[in-house]
Amino acid sequence: xxxxxxxxxxxxxxxxxxxxxxxxxxxxxxxxxxxxxxxxxxxxxxxxxxxxxxxxxxxxxxxxxxxxxxxxxxxxxxxxxxxxxxxxxxxxxxxxxxxxxxxxxxxxxxxxxxxxxxxxxxxxxxxxxxxxxxxxxxxxxxxxxxxxxxxxxxxxxxxxxxxxxxxxxxxxxxxxxxxxxxxxxxxxxxxxxxxxxxxxxxxxxxxxxxxxxxxxxxxxxxxxxxxxxxxxxxxxxxxxxxxxxxxxxxxxxxxxxxxxxxxxxxxxxxxxxxxxxxxxxxxxxxxxxxxxxxxxxxxxxxxxxxxxxxxxxxxxxxxxxxxxxxxxxxxxxxxxxxxxxxxxxxxxxxxxxxxxxxxxxxxxxxxxxxxxxxxxxxxxxxxxxxxxxxxxxxxxxxxxxxxxxxxxxxxxxxxxxxxxxxxxxxxxxxxxxxxxxxxxxxxxxxxxxxxxxxxxxxxxxxxxxxxxxxxxxxxxxxxxxxxxxxxxxxxxxxxxxxxxxxxxxxxxxxxxxxxxxxxxxxxxxxxxxxxxxxxxxxxxxxxxxxxxxxxxxxxxxxxxxxxxxxxxxxxxxxxxxxxxxxxxxxxxxxxxxxxxxxxxxxxxxxxxxxxxxxxxxxxxxxxxxxxxxxxxxxxxxxxxxxxxxxxxxxxxxxxxxxxxxxxxxxxxxxxxxxxxxxxxxxxxxxxxxxxxxxxxxxxxxxxxxxxxxxxxxxxxxxxxxxxxxxxxxxxxxxxxxxxxxxxxxxxxxxxxxxxxxxxxxxxxxxxxxxxxxxxxxxxxxxxxxxxxxxxxxxxxxxxxxxxxxxxxxxxxxxxxxxxxxxxxxxxxxxxxxxxxxxxxxxxxxxxxxxxxxxxxxxxxxxxxxxxxxxxxxxxxxxxxxx
RNA sequence: GCGGGCGUGGUGGAACUGGUAGACACACAGGACUUAAAAUCCUGAGGCCUUUGGCCGUGCGGGUUCAAAUCCCGCCGCCCGCACCA
Numbered sequence: 012x013x014x015x016x017x018x019x020x021x022x023x024x025x026x027x028x029x030x031x032x033x034x035x036x037x038x039x040x041x042x043x044x045x046x047x048x049x050x051x052x053x054x055x056x057x058x059x060x061x062x063x064x065x066x067x068x069x070x071x072x073x074x075x076x077x078x079x080x081x082x083x084x085x086x087x088x089x090x091x092x093x094x095x096x097x098x099x100x101x102x103x104x105x106x107x108x109x110x111x112x113x114x115x116x117x118x119x120x121x122x123x124x125x126x127x128x129x130x131x132x133x134x135x136x137x138x139x140x141x142x143x144x145x146x147x148x149x150x151x152x153x154x155x156x157x158x159x160x161x162x163x164x165x166x167x168x169x170x171x172x173x174x175x176x177x178x179x180x181x182x183x184x185x186x187x188x189x190x191x192x193x194x195x196x197x198x199x200x201x202x203x204x205x206x207x208x209x210x211x212x213x214x215x216x217x218x219x220x221x222x223x224x225x226x227x228x229x230x231x232x233x234x235x236x237x238x239x240x241x242x243x244x245x246x247x248x249x250x251x252x253x254x255x256x257x258x259x260x261x262x263x264x265x266x267x268x269x270x271x272x273x274x275x276x277x278x279x280x281x282x283x284x285x286x287x288x289x290x291x292x293x294x295x296x297x298x299x300x301x302x303x304x305x306x307x308x309x310x311x312x313x314x315x316x317x318x319x320x321x322x323x324x325x326x327x328x329x330x331x332x333x334x335x336x337x338x339x340x341x342x343x344x345x346x347x348x349x350x351x352x353x354x355x356x357x358x359x360x361x362x363x364x365x366x367x368x369x370x371x372x373x374x375x376x377x378x379x380x381x382x383x384x385x386x387x388x389x390x391x392x393x394x395x396x397x398x399x400x401x402x403x404x405x406x407x408x409x410x411x412x413x414x415x416x417x418x419x420x421x422x423x424x425x426x427x428x429x430x431x432x433x434x435x436x437x438x439x440x441x442x443x444x445x446x447x448x449x450x451x452x453x454x455x456x457x458x459x460x461x462x463x464x465x466x467x468x469x470x471x472x473x474x475x476x477x478x479x480x481x482x483x484x485x486x487x488x489x490x491x492x493x494x495x496x497x498x499x500x501x502x503x504x505x506x507x508x509x510x511x512x513x514x515x516x517x518x519x520x521x522x523x524x525x526x527x528x529x530x531x532x533x534x535x536x537x538x539x540x541x542x543x544x545x546x547x548x549x550x551x552x553x554x555x556x557x558x559x560x561x562x563x564x565x566x567x568x569x570x571x572x573x574x575x576x577x578x579x580x581x582x583x584x585x586x587x588x589x590x591x592x593x594x595x596x597x598x599x600x601x602x603x604x605x606x607x608x609x610x611x612x613x614x615x616x617x618x619x620x621x622x623x624x625x626x627x628x629x630x631x632x633x634x635x636x637x638x639x640x641x642x643x644x645x646x647x648x649x650x651x652x653x654x655x656x657x658x659x660x661x662x663x664x665x666x667x668x669x670x671x672x673x674x675x676x677x678x679x680x681x682x683x684x685x686x687x688x689x690x691x692x693x694x695x696x697x698x699x700x701x702x703x704x705x706x707x708x709x710x711x712x713x714x715x716x717x718x719x720x721x722x723x724x725x726x727x728x729x730x731x732x733x734x735x736x737x738x739x740x741x742x743x744x745x746x747x748x749x750x751x752x753x754x755x756x757x758x759x760x761x762x763x764x765x766x767x768x769x770x771x772x773x774x775x776x777x778x779x780x781x782x783x784x785x786x787x788x789x790x791x792x793x794x795x796x797x798x799x800x801x802x803x804x805x806x807x808x809x810x811x812x813x814x815x816x817x818x819x820x821x822x823x824x825x826x827x828x829x830x831x832x833x834x835x836x837x838x839x840x841x842x843x844x845x846x847x848x849x850x851x852x853x854x855x856x857x858x859x860x861x862x863x864x865x866x867x868x869x870x871x872x873x874x875x876x877x878x879x880x881x882x883x884x885x886x887x888x889x890x891x892x893x
Numbered sequence: 894g895c896g897g898g899c900g901u902g903g904u905g906g907a908a909c910u911g912g913u914a915g916a917c918a919c920a921c922a923g924g925a926c927u928u929a930a931a932a933u934c935c936u937g938a939g940g941c942c943u944u945u946g947g948c949c950g951u952g953c954g955g956g957u958u959c960a961a962a963u964c965c966c967g968c969c970g971c972c973c974g975c976a977c978c979a
Contacts, residue, residue, distance in 0.1 A: 189975095
């Protein structure tokens with residue numbers, strides 16, 4: 012690829028990427044083109060892409076994400092908006108600590124070095140970012156304000172402390188993240204991981220469960236799938252709390268009842284066992300003098316804490332010997348099991364198992380030989396013969412085997428059970444109460460890690476938990492960390508945690524937990540509106556800009572990050588930092604970037620640059636370059652280190668340029684879907700850059716000629732004008748709707764039409780043709796500018812335009828050129844296309860009918876008989892039913 | 894396991910609210926230019942057949958409709974998330 016040095020035979024030089032891209036980047040920077048003026052009076056538009064973790068190298072997924080945001084931002088600049096388009100760094104987190112442990116570097120140094128490298132790469136992309144607003148979440152100037160927010164939330168009653176479980180590595184003496192637990196073992200030590208309870212800090216997101224749920228309905232700028240995922244995550248259910256009396260003969264530890272939450276009280280006569288979580292108080296009591304139970308609970312404790320792990324386990328349980336009495340039959344007792352699939356965090360940590368109505372319960376019952384009594388059956392089933400085999404029946408239906416409920420719809424049975432249990436009493440309280448439950452749990456933010464935002468709290472033996480006074484903020488991280496030791500470096504730092512109590516002056520200790528990095532990213536979008544302010548936000552400014560008009564990021568953040576940000580916005584509202592509840596008006600989740608995988612004959616993964624791919628007899632064949640041996644072309648997968656199928660954007664930017672890279676990642680695939688990176692694809696984008704340059708220059712050459720007499724027939728000039736205006740309108744609409752791939756297809760079509768037109772016009776340029784071409788080129792340069800901003804500037808300059816195309820307005824679309832006088836209607840016979848007719852727009856039915864029926868193909872099939880039916884959809888289609 | 898999504902030519906995809914399936918691009922083939930190559934330009938193409946015509950065709954199997962990639966029912970496959978990765 013050395014194409015920049017050779018003239019191609021015509022007068023047009025190749026477009027020199029390596030010269031022009033840095034040139035325009037410098038021009039934009041020197042002009043401060045993308046720095047937003049505080050007093051810009053135009054309509055506001057806030058475009059934001061999820062800020063990256065500074066790993067040190069840009070990933071192709073970032074390129075796609077930021078290319079999308081930049082196209083949107085540039086389009087809105089062209090629509091004459093004041094566009095806020097900032098960038099920063101999600102800079103706290105595990106990788107810095109891991110790097111520090113591995114290579115003995117300072118996590119702070121490592122992080123800021125990475126930021127410098129990535130900023131440089133982002134700048135090479137030619138983005139319209141306002142770098143004057145940049146910050147990293149590990150800047151004390153940022154996290155100081157986060158600590159202030161924590162204190163304000165604490166004062167507002169939005170923070171709590173409680174016990175929760177963590178993955179504990181007994182060898183490394185450290186808390187492990189879920190991703191550090193592999194097959195139940197610590198990734199570094201290989202030791203069996205244990206669950207351990209720690210007292211931790213929580214944000215009370217559950218206080219907002221109902222609000223976070225109901226407000227989802229207002230988020231009409233979000234993808235439906237994200238809204239559905241959020242709804243399901245919050246998981247509202249209407250059920251009952253039922254108190255089951257423990258049979259005194261089997262009671263242990265003086266516990267007299269078992270509280271159970273259920274969404275299916277109607278199935279109460281199908282109950283055949285009770286299951287409690289391994290860490291349920293009753294389980295603890297039962298295990299006290301019971302080795303089997305203790306062993307089982309121990310086993311459960313070594314399963315890790317992630318829900319995915321727990322729920323994919325084989326369902327197991329152990330009977331406690333405890334029995335409960337059935338509320339409607341004092342002689343019926345039901346055994347209580349400790350089960351590995353019941354979670355203490357959900358409901359009451361105890362369930363009643365109804366095997367006929369729940370697959371998980373059925374599997375459990377079959378395994379332990381418990382009764383399976385069908386209590387709900389489909390409407391049309393027969394009560395005498397209805398049985399449960401391998402599958403439970405969980406759908407609505409009619410009650411059976413349920414005494415006084417028999418024959419009712421199960422929804423009626425729900426109400427009847429609620430009524431009866433509400434009137435009964437156990438230990439002086441109602442035996443049953445209706446209860447709305449949420450799956451959503453409070454947000455545990457404590458992390459036992461050094462590279463995070465310190466929780467601004469001091470523990471004093473006299474005063475207990477004491478907030479750090481606002482005047483003492485920030486609580487800064489120490490200058491030096493010793494990450495070589497296991498455990499939390501803040502905790503074993505020689506001096507950092509030792510302070511005096513701000514309340515009584517006695518010796519006290521700092522909280523050594525830091526905050527979850529999701530906290531950092533839950534309000535950065537607000538900080539960008541006033542990044543230098545001495546308070547977390549300047550409310551007037553933040554309220555003027557927020558909510559973010561268009562937020563773009565990976566679908567992997569569809570639940571947690573977005574939900575936490577929504578909570579934070581509400582919490583900041585409550586504490587006076589913001590005056591709104593929903594942070595993101597428009598949300599978009601982009602797909603991943605994938606690539607083929609390659610393996611050599613030994614099964615070793617090969618990187619794309621270690622492989623040469625050729626086409627032999629129409630088949631793609633890969634060769635390992637180092638050995639010359641054939642390599643296997645494997646499946647297309649998400650780029651990953653392990654499979655070696657990643658592409659380094661830096662290489663792409665250097666060889667093909669930012670414009671080609673931006674163009675490629677947005678073409679072909681719809682943005683919400685995965686895009687496959689291919690060498691052919693980026694090369695074609697590169698060729699297209701050159702093609703536009705040539706086209707603009709050829710047009711330019713034509714304009715400089717003096718036109719011949721105006722041709723009386725200007726039909727093809729008019730056709731081009733219609734195409735141009737239609738394209739400008741369509742590209743604008745597609746960008747506004749984030750359908751970049753379609754916008755690009757429109758641009759291809761226009762350039763194809765223009766190339767043809769240029770070739771024809773060369774013969775005999777007349778005034779009408781030259782005017783149409785001139786207009787086409789003018790439009791083209793502006794509508795490509797969001798995608799290929801450097802090339803567009805070069806073209807703009809070549810055309811002798813004033814100023815910069817990044818400041819130019821979108822072309823005015825002449826609506827009168829968009830309407831066609833005639834429409835082409837396909838004509839079907841029995842739903843199969845047999846021909847087409849051309850009729851005037853809004854032609855009368857009789858004309859359409861006559862023309863359609865007179866088509867040869869139609870007449871032949873009808874064979875002289877009249878059609879049975881004629882369906883005419885005006886201006887769309889004709890269907891003849893023979 | 895639970896929740897969400899996706900599935901269309903050799904490939905990525907397009908197809909508006911049920912209305913011409915395959916736009917646009919890649920790869921491929923043929924041609925022009927060239928001493929040659931690259932680059933560029935032009936042309937062709939879903940599959941099958943008895944080829945101015947016909948049949949089949951949007952993961953699979955049914956259904957609704959004048960008309961289904963699109964709606965409904967039942968399957969299959971792949972991908973993402975699951976609360977300490979970010």
